Amino acid sequence: MFSIGELFDWLTDPENWTGRYGLANLFVEHLTLTLVSLAIAGLLAIPIGIAIGQSGRGETLVIAISSASRAIPTMGLMFALVMLMGVEFRQFAVVLALVGIAIPPILAGAYSGIKSIPIVIREGARAQGMTTLQQIRHVGLPLSAPSMVGGFKIAYLQVVSTVVLAPLVGLGGLGFGVIQGLALRDFAQLTGSALVIVLLSITGERLLARAQRTSHRRLTHSKIGR
Amino acid sequence: MEWAAKNLDFVLELSFNHLLISLAPLVLGSVFAFALVRFTPVKLTGTIGTTFSAIYAVPSLAIFVALPAIIGTSYLGPTNVVIALSVYVAASMFFSTRDAFSQVPKPTVFIARAQGLSPLQLFVHVELPLAIPGLIAGLRVAAASTVSMASIGAIVGVRNLGYLFLDGFQRKIPEEILTGLLAIFLIGIAMDIGLWALGKALTPWTSRSAQRV
Numbered sequence: 001m002f003s004i005g006e007l008f009d010w011l012t013d014p015e016n017w018t019g020r021y022g023l024a025n026l027f028v029e030h031l032t033l034t035l036v037s038l039a040i041a042g043l044l045a046i047p048i049g050i051a052i053g054q055s056g057r058g059e060t061l062v063i064a065i066s067s068a069s070r071a072i073p074t075m076g077l078m079f080a081l082v083m084l085m086g087v088e089f090r091q092f093a094v095v096l097a098l099v100g101i102a103i104p105p106i107l108a109g110a111y112s113g114i115k116s117i118p119i120v121i122r123e124g125a126r127a128q129g130m131t132t133l134q135q136i137r138h139v140g141l142p143l144s145a146p147s148m149v150g151g152f153k154i155a156y157l158q159v160v161s162t163v164v165l166a167p168l169v170g171l172g173g174l175g176f177g178v179i180q181g182l183a184l185r186d187f188a189q190l191t192g193s194a195l196v197i198v199l200l201s202i203t204g205e206r207l208l209a210r211a212q213r214t215s216h217r218r219l220t221h222s223k224i225g226r
Numbered sequence: 227m228e229w230a231a232k233n234l235d236f237v238l239e240l241s242f243n244h245l246l247i248s249l250a251p252l253v254l255g256s257v258f259a260f261a262l263v264r265f266t267p268v269k270l271t272g273t274i275g276t277t278f279s280a281i282y283a284v285p286s287l288a289i290f291v292a293l294p295a296i297i298g299t300s301y302l303g304p305t306n307v308v309i310a311l312s313v314y315v316a317a318s319m320f321f322s323t324r325d326a327f328s329q330v331p332k333p334t335v336f337i338a339r340a341q342g343l344s345p346l347q348l349f350v351h352v353e354l355p356l357a358i359p360g361l362i363a364g365l366r367v368a369a370a371s372t373v374s375m376a377s378i379g380a381i382v383g384v385r386n387l388g389y390l391f392l393d394g395f396q397r398k399i400p401e402e403i404l405t406g407l408l409a410i411f412l413i414g415i416a417m418d419i420g421l422w423a424l425g426k427a428l429t430p431w432t433s434r435s436a437q438r439v
Contacts, residue, residue: 007295070367071414073374076407079391083400161285165378169395178291182382191295194311197288205283 010188011195021176021213023196030200031153033163037095038155043103046148049110050136053144062111069104074162077101090169102155109151113144116181145215153208160201174200229401230408237390241409244386248373248413250308255315256323256365262316271324278317286375288291288312307379313327314375315368322364355429356415362425366418373414377406387413 010016017023023123052058078097086092117140125139177193180186230237262274281289289310291301301386330353338352380388387406394402426433 004295067370070370071374071411071418073377073388073391073407073410075377075388076391076403077430078409079395080400080407083395083398083403085423157283160283161287164285164287165381168381168392178287179381182291185301187295187301190291190301194288194292198284198292201283201285201288202280205280209279 006188007191007195008034008057010192016131016192023170023174023177023193026174026176026193027196027200029171030160030163030175030197033095033098033166033171034156037098037159038102038106038152040095041099041155044099045103045106045151046064046110048094048141049069049148049151050114050144052107052110053114053164054132054136056141059111059115062107063122066108066152069101074101074158074186075165078162080167085171090171094166094169094171098159101158104147105124105154106151109154110144113147114140115152116147117143129164143225146212146219149208149212149215153205153212156208157201157205160197160204164197227405229291229399230405233402233405237387237405237409240385240387240389241413243384244373244376244410245413246386247304247307247379247384247386248267248311248369248417251311251315251372251376252365252369254308254319255312255364255368256319258312259319262320263327271277274320278320281313281400282317286314286378287381289313289378302383304379306382307384311372311376311379315372318368318371319364322360322367323357326360326364328355329360330351330356358425358428359432362421362428366421369417369421370414373417374410377410 014196015022019025034212044154049062075095077100078094081093081097082090085096121139122135125135163173164178166173167176167179174193174197177189178197181188181190181193236283266274290306292308293299293309294301298311301308334352335348338348343351376384376386377388379393380386382394387410390402390406390409394400396404
């Protein structure tokens with residue numbers, strides 16, 4: 001059966017860290033898939049969120065998307081896309097699914113960040129003669145930064161946990177050890193891989209939570225008015 | 227949807243299991259979160275909050291397979307899934323329960339106390355009813371994510387709608403995967419409507435005052 005000693009042995013065996021299915025390579029794959037998807041989703045969702053928040057048009061759409069997205073199982077979405085697009089395009093299909101998973105929270109974060117800026121401040125910026133781009137650059141973005149980072153944090157959590165399932169459709173990532181460990185009843189590999197996944201997800205969550213606090217503190221302790 | 231029609235009995239059986247394995251954690255997790263909010267000293271709230279947001283960050287499959295090493299349960303089967311999902315529900319309900327009760331207006335509580343209500347009466351007749359909208363809102367969020375997350379339990383051998391994803395993928399039947407998606411979505415919507423109706427039924431005064439305005 002399984003013991004802590006076995007887990008320790010498995011984690012400290014260099015053989016489990018190197019090679020195609022070593023932890024190092026799987027970790028890099030996991031992080032790359034996550035970050036690439038988050039970047040694409042951010043490039044799409046942030047401008048749209050800002051535009052909706054700024055113009056006030058399409059608000060119901062944002063709310064509908066973010067509440068409907070919670071009810072869709074990420075696992076099923078990924079499987080369906082890989083199946084419908086064909087297994088040979090699975091890399092593309094998985095990234096597409098991950099982007100789809102990441103968009104709703106990022107969109108909601110950008111939208112509600114802009115939306116929560118007091119109307120006095122937004123009108124004030126306009127009254128000073130700022131162009132729309134200047135309003136976004138100097139007022140909208142800095143003031144909504146905490147909310148946007150918050151959106152990215154939720155998206156990160158969703159994407160990192162969905163990437164764990166990527167080995168089921170033939171891709172890599174840290175889930176590989178969990179899926180293989182389950183199939184081969186190798187409980188040291190299973191638990192060791194789960195532990196690395198836990199470390200990756202919690203570290204990312206803590207970093208983004210800190211970024212959120214920093215961006216918030218920068219606002220409340222800014223030099224403006226001093 | 228030819229596949230769904232042919233396998234209707236099977237889909238219904240899986241849907242029923244799916245509903246059960248989502249409802250149990252919702253009840254257990256909410257009760258646990260409520261107990262934590264109600265009975266832990268204020269000093270610990272920050273620590274519990276940080277711990278819960280960290281736990282919430284952990285991918286569900288990782289928790290499903292890490293639990294046996296921590297508490298010694300079997301690797302396969304619904305026990306780990308129910309425990310893990312309960313922890314997720316508790317993690318999200320902890321924050322909404324705390325906020326729901328802190329939104330109860332302080333003057334209302336003071337007046338009730340001045341009228342001579344005992345702590346239990348105060349809780350049952352004043353605090354709980356006024357916290358219900360917040361609690362229901364939190365439950366709706368928790369229910370939606372629990373229903374969709376429960377499908378991952380199929381990987382560790384739970385017979386729920388997630389099985390349709392695994393089986394459909396292996397046997398290359400897209401309709402099977404789409405049936406699973408649709409069924410989970412419908413269960414989510416049904417639970418959402420149910421909770422909304424429950425909230426309305428438990429707070430009749432909100433609709434009455436709305437009619438007057």
